[in-house]
Amino acid sequence: MDLQYSKKAFENYLNDYDRKNEKIMLKIVHTYGVMECSKKIAEDMKLPAEDCELAQLIGLLHDIGRFEQLKCYNSFEPGTMNHAAFGAKILFEKRLIRCFVEEDKWDEIIKTAIGHHSDYCLKGITNKRELMHAQIIRDADKLDNCRVKLETAIEILLGVTAEQVGMSEITPEVMRQFKNHKSILLETRKTKMDYWISYLAYFYDINFKATYESIRDNHYVDKIIGRIPYTNPDTGKQMEQIRNEMNLYIQNAIKENGNYK
Structure with a gap:
């Protein structure tokens, strides 16, 4: 896993979106904030290096569906789009995930965590590692959203x-x-x-x-x-x-x- 490679791919992905749009910029800053929060949570849990990096990768990609939602609707409202489900769809049905990480060994964990990160509550995840990463991204998302609510x-x-x-x-x-x-x-x-x-x-x-x-x-x-x-x-x-x-x-x-x- 190469996080620098993943970040460069993410920056390339953003070229299709208007960085001057305040809501787009909010989500870009939020993405990197969630990466840092994910890293901190994983390190505090004393997880292996692979899981610490995986948590950051999930943080980088967790809101990838938001950018298309904003491009189409200029809204964060859930009624316009389920951004988590859409993000998982474009990453794994359209195979966009391979632009960010070459290996496929973590695909199910990434898909589960991103697809469920904005659910009202987590249900039905039986794999312990998938559940752990779904919990980490939900906590990290909420932590950086505190910053968003104070700075925006x-x-x-x-x-x-x-x-x-x-x-x-x-x-x-x-x-x-x-x-x-x-x-x-x-x-x-x-x-x-x-x-x-x-x-x-x-x-x-x-x-x-x-x-x-x-x-x-x-x-x-x-x-x-x-x-x-x-x-x-x-x-x-x-x-x-x-x-x-x-x-x-x-x-x-x-x-x-x-x-x-």
């Missing part, structure tokens, strides 16, 4: 200003899912605050202690909550409840060595 303009993320987000309500169904320590079902999001809550609720679907420790050490819960001015007083009160509950959940998850439910 709210208008790009949600299509409205931060002030408009803070004026909206959290719908009861979304709040119910959060209090039940569940990720938010995407189709239940109605308001912009529902979307913002969903970016916090995915901390309920973290697999490894190292990931929780990164969330805690970088104060991601407090920082993400702090980006929005909550001019709706009811929303402001709910966000303080969410802050306290999520921080406590993360502390308990670390004590339980990850996989806390």
Whole structure:
């Protein structure tokens, strides 16, 4: 496995897309961020060198379907395209994978991890190594998405200003899912605050202690909550409840060595 070769192939792949598009650039930076997060998680787990490199390769390719989604629809909305399934399809049905890695010995692991990285939850993966890499990419994706949510303009993320987000309500169904320590079902999001809550609720679907420790050490819960001015007083009160509950959940998850439910 030659990661430098893979990166060069990825840069060549990007030549078909508009790097001046802010959403395209967001995803390019995110891709390399996820690679680094994958490397850190794998190294913290003390995995063999091959698995550390494989985790990075999966990170490099995990969102390859996003670029076509943005080219066609200029949207991240799941209703426009299942980018994970599309990414796995172009890599393995159209054999694009051979542009990035010559060997085929890791194909099933890569296909499984990429194809399932944005699922609501992981189900039906019986091979332990495939499951491990699917879990690593999901954690790494969430970790770098914390950076994305803090560095990217709210208008790009949600299509409205931060002030408009803070004026909206959290719908009861979304709040119910959060209090039940569940990720938010995407189709239940109605308001912009529902979307913002969903970016916090995915901390309920973290697999490894190292990931929780990164969330805690970088104060991601407090920082993400702090980006929005909550001019709706009811929303402001709910966000303080969410802050306290999520921080406590993360502390308990670390004590339980990850996989806390």
